Amino acid sequence: MPEEKEQLTDLPYLEVPRPEEAGTHPTSTPNMPPMKNPPEELKDIAAKTAAPGSAQARKADPPEKVRMAKPLPKAEDDPGTWEFGRRSFLRAAGWMSFFGFLTIATVGALRMMFPRTLYEPPKSFKAGKPNEYLPMTVSEKYKDTERVWICRDEENIFALVAICTHLGCTPRWLAAEAKFKCPCHGSGFTFEGINFEGPAPRPLERAKIVLTESGELLVDKAQTFRYENGDWVKPESFVKI
Numbered sequence: 001m002p003e004e005k006e007q008l009t010d011l012p013y014l015e016v017p018r019p020e021e022a023g024t025h026p027t028s029t030p031n032m033p034p035m036k037n038p039p040e041e042l043k044d045i046a047a048k049t050a051a052p053g054s055a056q057a058r059k060a061d062p063p064e065k066v067r068m069a070k071p072l073p074k075a076e077d078d079p080g081t082w083e084f085g086r087r088s089f090l091r092a093a094g095w096m097s098f099f100g101f102l103t104i105a106t107v108g109a110l111r112m113m114f115p116r117t118l119y120e121p122p123k124s125f126k127a128g129k130p131n132e133y134l135p136m137t138v139s140e141k142y143k144d145t146e147r148v149w150i151c152r153d154e155e156n157i158f159a160l161v162a163i164c165t166h167l168g169c170t171p172r173w174l175a176a177e178a179k180f181k182c183p184c185h186g187s188g189f190t191f192e193g194i195n196f197e198g199p200a201p202r203p204l205e206r207a208k209i210v211l212t213e214s215g216e217l218l219v220d221k222a223q224t225f226r227y228e229n230g231d232w233v234k235p236e237s238f239v240k241i
């Protein structure tokens, strides 16, 4: 056995191709290993015809060195310069439009929570006790605030609306002449409110007047009574004393 080992070590080195390279090397055949020291011509042919990516191919045609582009300087590297280009302008315009829309929508939503409503003053008011008014007198206590006279004759109290039926001026009570006189065009009305001179086409109107449970007079201007319609005989057009 030792003699056989020496004989094997004396044999020349035999390069055995790997299974995947078998048959692809030009110095080999599918059934024959490559030559140990092939001539230079065969080496060149082997390198040129080697499989792409193999060691022989890279040796024959080494990849060129790739020149990398020089990286651009970052904005924070140069804080001293600021360019406002088209892209920056469009970005700023977009943000401004967004926040503008947001502001308008918010203001509109808030305004919806507080509707602008006009509240008219109440049409009714309390006019005191009946005994505060003397017979055959006209009280101008509520003329300026309510545009109503409280009139009392021998039997009744009624509320006369102080609006001229011509064009809406406020007539004056002339106690000495016992009549209402309009300063605008001269219309005249009797103590009861009947028109008897001037352009006024019809008598003054009366407002609703009732006596409350507490004994006070309550006048409601929302409901009026017209003489020409026969309303002055209706119960709520006067209060019987």
Ligand code: FES
Residues within 6 Å of the ligand: 164, 165, 166, 167, 168, 169, 182, 183, 184, 185, 186, 187, 198, 199, 200
């Ligand atoms: S408005 Fe009273 S007379 Fe014309």
